[in-house]
Amino acid sequence: xxxxxxxxxxxxxxxxLELPLLRYSRILKWGGSAFSLSLVLSALVLPxxxxxxxxxxxxxxxxxxLIFGRRFILSAGDRSVVALLFFLHFFWLxxxxxxxxxxxxxxxxxxxxxxxxxxYAVDPIFYGALFFAFLALINVxxxxxxxxxxxxxxxxxxxYQILGMLFILFAAWLASWIDLNRGDQLMSSRSLxxxxxxxxxxxxxxxxxSWIPMVGERNHPFLVGxxxxxxxxxxxLFGSRFITEGGWLTGGINLQTxxxxxxxxMLGFGGVLAVYSRHLGRISSALxxxxxxxxxxxxxxxxxxxxxxxxxxxxxxLALGVWSLALSNLQNxxxxxxxxxxxxxxxxxxxxxxxxxxxxxxxxxxxxxxxFPIYLSLGSALKLYPGWxxxxxxxxxxxxxxxxxxxxxxxxxxxxxxxxxxLGERFDRGLIIALNGLLVLLGLFPQFVYLIARVISxxxxxx
Amino acid sequence: xxxxxxxxxxxILFICGTGILMTTNRRWMTGMLALQYxxxxxxxxxxxPLEIAVVKLVAGWMAAAVLFLTYQSLPDSRNRQRxxxxxxxxxxxxxxxxxxxxxxYSLLPVALRWFLGATPxxxxxxxxxxxxxxxxxxxxxxxxxxxxxxxxxxxxFEILYATLEASVLMTGLLAMLNIGLAxxxxxxxxxxxxxxxx
Numbered sequence: 001x002x003x004x005x006x007x008x009x010x011x012x013x014x015x016x017l018e019l020p021l022l023r024y025s026r027i028l029k030w031g032g033s034a035f036s037l038s039l040v041l042s043a044l045v046l047p048x049x050x051x052x053x054x055x056x057x058x059x060x061x062x063x064x065x066l067i068f069g070r071r072f073i074l075s076a077g078d079r080s081v082v083a084l085l086f087f088l089h090f091f092w093l094x095x096x097x098x099x100x101x102x103x104x105x106x107x108x109x110x111x112x113x114x115x116x117x118x119x120y121a122v123d124p125i126f127y128g129a130l131f132f133a134f135l136a137l138i139n140v141x142x143x144x145x146x147x148x149x150x151x152x153x154x155x156x157x158x159x160y161q162i163l164g165m166l167f168i169l170f171a172a173w174l175a176s177w178i179d180l181n182r183g184d185q186l187m188s189s190r191s192l193x194x195x196x197x198x199x200x201x202x203x204x205x206x207x208x209x210s211w212i213p214m215v216g217e218r219n220h221p222f223l224v225g226x227x228x229x230x231x232x233x234x235x236x237l238f239g240s241r242f243i244t245e246g247g248w249l250t251g252g253i254n255l256q257t258x259x260x261x262x263x264x265x266m267l268g269f270g271g272v273l274a275v276y277s278r279h280l281g282r283i284s285s286a287l288x289x290x291x292x293x294x295x296x297x298x299x300x301x302x303x304x305x306x307x308x309x310x311x312x313x314x315x316x317x318l319a320l321g322v323w324s325l326a327l328s329n330l331q332n333x334x335x336x337x338x339x340x341x342x343x344x345x346x347x348x349x350x351x352x353x354x355x356x357x358x359x360x361x362x363x364x365x366x367x368x369x370x371x372f373p374i375y376l377s378l379g380s381a382l383k384l385y386p387g388w389x390x391x392x393x394x395x396x397x398x399x400x401x402x403x404x405x406x407x408x409x410x411x412x413x414x415x416x417x418x419x420x421x422x423l424g425e426r427f428d429r430g431l432i433i434a435l436n437g438l439l440v441l442l443g444l445f446p447q448f449v450y451l452i453a454r455v456i457s458x459x460x461x462x463x
Numbered sequence: 464x465x466x467x468x469x470x471x472x473x474x475i476l477f478i479c480g481t482g483i484l485m486t487t488n489r490r491w492m493t494g495m496l497a498l499q500y501x502x503x504x505x506x507x508x509x510x511x512p513l514e515i516a517v518v519k520l521v522a523g524w525m526a527a528a529v530l531f532l533t534y535q536s537l538p539d540s541r542n543r544q545r546x547x548x549x550x551x552x553x554x555x556x557x558x559x560x561x562x563x564x565x566x567x568y569s570l571l572p573v574a575l576r577w578f579l580g581a582t583p584x585x586x587x588x589x590x591x592x593x594x595x596x597x598x599x600x601x602x603x604x605x606x607x608x609x610x611x612x613x614x615x616x617x618x619x620f621e622i623l624y625a626t627l628e629a630s631v632l633m634t635g636l637l638a639m640l641n642i643g644l645a646x647x648x649x650x651x652x653x654x655x656x657x658x659x660x661x
Contacts, residue, residue, distance in 0.1 A: 067632065068630075068631045068632040068635065069630070069631065069632065070630075070632045127632065127633070127636070130633070130636045130637070130640065133640055134639075134640065134643060137643045137644070137647050140647055140651075141647065141650060144650070144651060144654050145654075146654055146657035147654070147655065147657060148654065148655060149654070149655045150606050150651045150654060152604055155604065155606060155609050158609065158613070158647075159600050159609060159612075159613065162613050162616070162617065162644075163616070166616070166617070166620045169620075169624065170620075170624075173624075173627050173628065
C-alpha cells in the first residue's frame with residue numbers, strides 16, 4: 001500500500017464509479033462530500049513511511065509508486081497539500097446545489113483535484129505539465145454542460161493550457177541541457193524565457209489573460225468559481241515545486257523581479273477590469289485576476305511568502321464560494337448577469353445580495369473582512385522592495401474597492417419593485433449566512449487563518 | 464530511413480497541414496488528419512524503434528476515427544454546415560500556410576542547432592506542423608477546427624520531442640492526450656444536441 005494509491009488511484013476510481021450515478025445527484029453530493037472529508041482526515045491522521053496497526057494487521061504506507069519507470073511521490077511533508085486540496089473539494093461539494101449545477105460536477109471536480117495532485121506528485125516534476133493538459137480537458141467538459149454550445153472562453157482556455165504544457169516540457173528539456181553545459185548563459189536565458197512563456201499560459205499571466213473574463217462572463221458562476229479557486233491553486237503548487245525541484249532557484253537566476261512585475265501587472269488589470277466591467281461574471285474575473293497578481297507577489301517573497309499565499313487560498317475559497325453561491329442563485333431571478341439587470345436586487349433578495357457584497361469585499365481587501373489582514377501582511381512584507389510594487393498593490397486594491405462600490409450602488413438602487421419570488425433554497429440561504437459570518441469573524445480574528453497557513457507551509461517546506 | 468523518404472514524409476505533413484487548414488469538409492479534414500499521422504509515425508520512427516513509434520500512429524488513427532464517427536452521428540443540419548469562408552478564404556488561408564512554410568524553412572538552420580540529434584526533415588516536419596496548427600488555432604473559433612489545430616500542434620511537438628527523449632510514460636501520456644482531445648472534440652460537437660439531464 002502506498003500514499004499515491006490512497007490519494008490518487010482510489011479517488012480516480014471513485015470518480016469513475018460516480019459517473020453511472022449521475023441521476024442520483026443528492027446521493028452523489030453527500031457521498032462525494034463524505035469521501036472527500038475522509039480523504040482529508042486520512043491525510044491528517046495516517047502516518048507515512050512508518051508502521052502502524054490497522055485492526056489485526058501491521059501496515060506500512062510507502063510514500064511512492066513506480067509506474068513505467070517514473071515515481072509518484074506523496075511523502076509526509078505533502079500531506080498538508082493533500083489535505084488542503086481535498087478539503088477545498090469537500091467545501092465546494094458542500095455548497096454545491098444539485099438543482100442549480102449539473103450533477104457531473106461531482107465526479108469531474110474530484111478527477112480534477114486528483115489530476116492536480118498527480119501533477120504535483122510526479123517525479124521528474126516536468127511530467128506534471130501533461131497532467132495539467134488532462135486537467136484542461138476535464139475543465140472544458142465541466143464548463144460545457146450538455147445542451148449548450150461551448151463558449152469561446154472555454155476553447156481559449158483549452159488552447160492556452162495545451163500550449164503551456166508544450167512550452168514547459170520543452171523548457172524542462174532545455175534545463176537538462178544546462179546541467180550538461182554549466183555556465184551557458186545564452187541557453188539558460190532561453191530556457192527561462194520558454195519556461196516563463198509556459199507558466200504564463202498556465203497561470204493566465206498577461207498577455208494570455210483573455211480567457212478569464214471570457215469564461216467568467218459566459219459560463220455558470222458556480223463552476224467558474226470552483227475552477228478559479230482550485231485550478232490556480234494547482235497551477236501555483238505545481239509551479240512552486242517545478243521551480244524548487246528543477247533547480248531554477250540555483251545558479252544566480254533572478255526570479256524575484258519577473259514575478260513582481262507579473263504580479264503588479266495582474267493586480268493592475270484586475271483593478272481596472274473591476275472599475276470598468278458591466279457584468280457580474282466579468283467582475284468575478286477581475287477579482288481572480290487580482291488574486292493571481294497577489295499570489296505572484298506572495299511567491300516573489302519565497303519562504304516568507306508561503307504562509308501568506310496559503311492564508312490567501314483559504315480566504316479565497318470561502319469568499320469565492322459565497323460569491324459563486326450567491327451569484328448562481330441570483331441568476332435564477334435575473335434575465336442576465338449584466339450589472340444593470342441586478343439593479344435593486346438588495347431590496348428584493350437581501351440575503352443573496354449580502355453574499356455577493358461580503359464575498360466581493362473580502363477579496364477586494366475591505367477592512368474588518370477576512371481578506372484585509374492577509375493583504376496587509378503581504379503589503380508589509382513587500383515594504384522592503386521598490387515603492388512601485390506597494391503603489392501598485394494599493395492602486396489595484398483601490399480599483400477593486402471602487403468596483404465593489406459600483407456593485408453596492410447598483411444592488412441598493414431603488415427601482416420600486418417588490419420581492420417577486422424567494423430565491424435560493426433554505427440550505428443555500430443558511431450557507432450564505434454562515435459564510436458571511438465566518439468571513440467577518442476571520443476578519444476580526446485572523447490568527448486562525450495564519451495558524452492554518454503556517455502549518456501548511458511549515459509541513460510543505462519541511463519536505 | 465532514406466533521406467528522400469524522410470523528405471517525402473515532411474512534404475506530406477506540409478500538404479496535410481495546409482489541406483486541413485483549407486478544407487471546408489469535416490470528413491476530408493479527418494482523412495487528412497489520419498494521413499498526417501502516417502507522416503508523424505514515419506518521422507518519429509527515425510529516432511525511435513518502430514514498435515514504440517507505432518503508438519503515435521495507433522493513437523492518431525484512433526483520434527481521427529473518434530472524430531469521424533462523431534460526424535456520422537451528428538444531425539444532418541449540423542453536418543452540412545461548411546467550415547470557414549468561400550474562395551477568398553481559400554486564397555487567404557493558402558497564402559498564410561505558404562508563408563508559414565517558407566518562414567519555418569528559413570528558420571531550419573537555427574532550429575537544427577537546438578535539436579542536435581534530429582535530421583533536417585524531422586525538424587522541418589515538426590515545425591511545419593507546429594506553425595500550421597498554430598495558424599489553425601488563430602484563424603478559427605469553431606470547436607472542431609480548434610481540436611484539429613491542437614492535434615496538429617501536438618503532433619509537431621511529438622516529432623521534435625521524440626528526437627530529445629524516449630520515455631514510455633511520456634509516449635503513453637501523449638497518446639492518451641491525443642485520444643482525449645479527440646473525445647473532447649466529439650463531446651463538444653455533440654454537447655449542443657445532448658439532453659440537459661446530467
